[in-house]
């Protein structure tokens with residue numbers, strides 16, 4: 001089945017009792033046992049599993065072409081569960097522009113527990129030089145945040161396979177509409193479902209999707225159910241509901257992003273636009289080869305420097321200055337101030353999450369903001 005059909009049907013079970021077409025929210029935390037002490041309903045206690053979470057997890061697995069998925073209370077909780085599932089003393093290779101929330105986990109929470117190198121994972125010589133006997137994981141994030149760098153997933157997988165290293169890809173910016181890392185050989189996908197999956201800036205969530213239900217996956221499941229960083233049944237319901245329109249929302253987001261990127265690139269006050277859908281993007285060829293679409297986050301640098309960036313960030317009426325991405329409303333953000341003192345993000349850079357407003361209105365608003 002195609003992704004539009006999966007998005008609508010894979011997470012839904014028509015209720016046997018009431019025949020409700022939309023699966024009801026089961027708020028119960030505990031489930032009645034059978035007379036033999038078993039669990040004929042398939043659920044015991046909601047930290048371990050819940051009907052709405054199970055439906056969401058089945059949907060996520062099908063969307064990304066994995067054997068199984070686990071839903072978490074946030075993207076950061078999903079990422080952390082992968083790190084927690086590693087044996088202490090394991091070595092991780094991660095991108096030097098990794099999402100700052102996860103980078104900070106590795107630097108602050110896992111210091112002394114895991115060894116980490118932040119490198120340019122796209123440079124195969126650098127990558128190979130950093131592989132150690134205890135390297136257990138290569139973390140990828142493509143397109144990256146906020147520079148929209150592209151990592152050649154197949155190239156990394158080819159190197160990791162020689163060493164039996166697991167590859168996990170943060171697919172938040174791309175979504176399965178644009179990029180299917182498991183099909184390219186990655187072992188696991190991470191999502192902040194807070195972003196495009198939720199799509200309306202009103203829900204926090206995360207997910208892991210695995211290619212294989214292997215021993216490491218069982219460990220991740222153990223971390224999930226013992227740690228309990230799980231989403232509520234209501235959040236699972238709303239996320240499942242939002243995903244039904246994900247394919248159509250993504251198309252609208254991407255169409256707007258491409259047009260806004262082209263508009264900005266032609267603007268005299270703009271120094272540079274970073275969007276994988278532009279032929280000027282240094283890795284446009286890799287993006288075209290491994291992506292079916294280029295996502296809807298773009299960054300641009302202003303000729304007027306940091307002061308001009310901080311003026312423009314407040315000057316729009318439709319572009320709200322706020323962090324996050326993937327919602328129906330367009331957001332704009334000065335990333336360097338969010339990421340803290342060790343940021344590598346240029347100070348004249350603004351990141352835009354392109355929403356679903358009409359593109360004519362977005363361009364007119366940007367035109368006014370740029371002045």
Ligand SMILES: *Cc1c(COP(=O)(O)O)cnc(C)c1O
Pocket residue numbers: 074075076077099101102141145170172173191192193194195204205206
């Ligand atoms: C937002 C985000 C995360 C973290 O997800 P939360 O849901 O905020 O915990 C991780 N990776 C990327 C690329 C993100 O954009």
